[in-house]
Amino acid sequence: MNNDLHTYLKDNKKFIDQALLNYLDQKGPASLLSAMTYSIKAGGKRLRPILMIATAEALGSSREVCVPVACALEMIHTYSLIHDDLPSMDNDDFRRGQPTNHKVYGEGMAILSGDALLTHAFYVLGEGKRFLDAETVLRLYQMLAEAAGPTGMVGGQVLDLEAEEQQTPLDSLENIHRNKTGALLRFSIIAGAIIGNASEEELSTLHTFAAHLGLAFQIKDDILDVEGDVDVIGKPIGSDEVNHKSTFPSLLTLDGAKQRLSQEVEMAEQALTRLHLSESSMLRAITHYMVQRVS
Amino acid sequence: MNNDLHTYLKDNKKFIDQALLNYLDQKGPASLLSAMTYSIKAGGKRLRPILMIATAEALGSSREVCVPVACALEMIHTYSLIHDDLPSMDNDDFRRGQPTNHKVYGEGMAILSGDALLTHAFYVLGEGKRFLDAETVLRLYQMLAEAAGPTGMVGGQVLDLEAEEQQTPLDSLENIHRNKTGALLRFSIIAGAIIGNASEEELSTLHTFAAHLGLAFQIKDDILDVEGDVDVIGKPIGSDEVNHKSTFPSLLTLDGAKQRLSQEVEMAEQALTRLHLSESSMLRAITHYMVQRVS
Numbered sequence: 001m002n003n004d005l006h007t008y009l010k011d012n013k014k015f016i017d018q019a020l021l022n023y024l025d026q027k028g029p030a031s032l033l034s035a036m037t038y039s040i041k042a043g044g045k046r047l048r049p050i051l052m053i054a055t056a057e058a059l060g061s062s063r064e065v066c067v068p069v070a071c072a073l074e075m076i077h078t079y080s081l082i083h084d085d086l087p088s089m090d091n092d093d094f095r096r097g098q099p100t101n102h103k104v105y106g107e108g109m110a111i112l113s114g115d116a117l118l119t120h121a122f123y124v125l126g127e128g129k130r131f132l133d134a135e136t137v138l139r140l141y142q143m144l145a146e147a148a149g150p151t152g153m154v155g156g157q158v159l160d161l162e163a164e165e166q167q168t169p170l171d172s173l174e175n176i177h178r179n180k181t182g183a184l185l186r187f188s189i190i191a192g193a194i195i196g197n198a199s200e201e202e203l204s205t206l207h208t209f210a211a212h213l214g215l216a217f218q219i220k221d222d223i224l225d226v227e228g229d230v231d232v233i234g235k236p237i238g239s240d241e242v243n244h245k246s247t248f249p250s251l252l253t254l255d256g257a258k259q260r261l262s263q264e265v266e267m268a269e270q271a272l273t274r275l276h277l278s279e280s281s282m283l284r285a286i287t288h289y290m291v292q293r294v295s
Numbered sequence: 296m297n298n299d300l301h302t303y304l305k306d307n308k309k310f311i312d313q314a315l316l317n318y319l320d321q322k323g324p325a326s327l328l329s330a331m332t333y334s335i336k337a338g339g340k341r342l343r344p345i346l347m348i349a350t351a352e353a354l355g356s357s358r359e360v361c362v363p364v365a366c367a368l369e370m371i372h373t374y375s376l377i378h379d380d381l382p383s384m385d386n387d388d389f390r391r392g393q394p395t396n397h398k399v400y401g402e403g404m405a406i407l408s409g410d411a412l413l414t415h416a417f418y419v420l421g422e423g424k425r426f427l428d429a430e431t432v433l434r435l436y437q438m439l440a441e442a443a444g445p446t447g448m449v450g451g452q453v454l455d456l457e458a459e460e461q462q463t464p465l466d467s468l469e470n471i472h473r474n475k476t477g478a479l480l481r482f483s484i485i486a487g488a489i490i491g492n493a494s495e496e497e498l499s500t501l502h503t504f505a506a507h508l509g510l511a512f513q514i515k516d517d518i519l520d521v522e523g524d525v526d527v528i529g530k531p532i533g534s535d536e537v538n539h540k541s542t543f544p545s546l547l548t549l550d551g552a553k554q555r556l557s558q559e560v561e562m563a564e565q566a567l568t569r570l571h572l573s574e575s576s577m578l579r580a581i582t583h584y585m586v587q588r589v590s
Contacts, residue, residue, distance in 0.1 A: 120445055134429035233314070
């Protein structure tokens with residue numbers, strides 16, 4: 001990773017971490033806040049908010065304008081992890097090396113803290129009215145609800161549950177990821193574009209960029225599950241194989257998955273090039289980072 | 296119940312039932328839709344949507360304008376019942392005489408169908424833009440998120456979980472209900488008022504009305520748990536006592552609770568009288584019905 005990118009990621013993560021905590025201040029009973037804050041603080045790299053910021057900046061807007069939308073998105077991402085980890089779902093005891101929410105606070109509170117983060121996200125998003133006109137905030141509201149809801153992330157999670165313990169064809173696997181992880185990732189970029197006043201043509205090209213980047217991100221995740229370092233990833237290696245989950249390496253071989261990853265990255269880059277953005281170097285650098293990461 | 300009210304409730308319930316199903320049409324994987332639809336169809340009297348409609352109509356607006364907001368509210372009410380019934384929460388096998396969502400679809404799917412209804416509600420609410428200006432829809436978005444979130448319904452559910460198995464003082468019990476059930480009920484009336492273009496003074500008086508009605512509604516629920524008819528209510532009588540839950544009858548005696556119920560209804564009615572609404576007879580009739588109901 002080059003120094004500029006390292007500084008950019010670190011600085012923006014700190015910026016988003018602080019904004020998230022501000023939005024949780026005094027919002028509800030102490031025990032609930034404690035459980036919500038635990039998972040927000042256990043958060044990772046804030047990739048989705050940073051993608052939103054980088055896209056908005058590439059179009060001439062600023063990160064301050066992104067804050068409410070980016071925090072709403074990160075709260076929804078966080079709630080989805082809490083619920084995914086529950087015993088009746090993936091039944092994970094650890095995430096990023098830390099005990100999962102229900103291991104610390106119990107199942108009932110984990111469900112409620114997820115519900116609270118999801119609901120509060122839609123309050124926080126509304127704070128976008130400080131910077132954006134009401135029509136734009138309304139558009140983002142419906143886009144986020146679609147990306148996170150039954151035709152987006154939650155739908156993808158259902159398809160993923162149903163695909164367990166069986167061989168999944170490649171097109172079904174891609175469809176699962178397009179919904180389960182892809183929908184929020186695409187939202188991060190499209191919301192950044194809308195905040196940056198992108199033209200319809202730019203929006204369409206950024207859609208293509210986001211679709212390829214999202215798929216590349218998931219293929220990389222699957223590859224890391226095969227050959228990653230347990231201490232860096234914070235969860236057991238090979239868990240997909242143990243759980244009999246179809247993955248890109250299991251369907252395409254490891255080499256085939258790496259080849260597909262390169263193709264997706266190339267198509268994402270080509271889309272970026274077509275955009276002729278005044279300042280797209282950071283978006284390009286993040287794309288490379290996302291697929292070269294080791295965790 | 297008089298004939299006019301009976302017809303009004305029945306007709307509006309049918310109207311809302313149909314609108315809810317329309318908003319779920321083809322929204323996600325078949326299995327998820329099936330679980331969401333099961334609980335939506337198991338829905339009860341649609342009291343919250345009908346209160347919203349009656350309030351909007353009392354101020355000269357129409358039920359058509361209420362549809363997106365009323366359906367969003369009912370979806371959130373429905374998701375909260377699905378999650379409340381889960382084994383790690385109230386662990387209920389039946390609701391309104393039918394098996395609860397997780398008994399039919401399993402815990403994982405019940406959690407996800409709740410998440411999907413909550414998220415989709417925030418898409419549906421946005422459809423209010425067909426009738427209302429963007430600023431008004433945005434205001435309703437943030438009000439609904441507050442009513443349903445950590446400082447509203449979810450916060451109340453946490454307080455309720457924490458109050459189990461212990462004697463709760465009366466003011467704490469009132470605070471639990473003000474959040475757990477009161478917040479959505481107040482929203483139904485205030486949203487109806489905003490849709491009906493209420494003045495600030497009218498809004499403030501309707502707040503008072505809604506607060507007393509909400510408390511009356513909960514006291515009536517507690518009384519029904521002591522002396523209701525199991526076949527009419529659809530759940531075991533005396534479950535609060537079995538669960539060692541503090542209730543209005545347990546803290547005030549049954550007679551004391553009935554007295555308090557009368558007081559709350561009287562104050563709700565006084566607020567309605569102060570409003571001098573052109574057409575408040577239906578709102579008044581619903582108030583009476585809500586506290587005289589047998590289920």
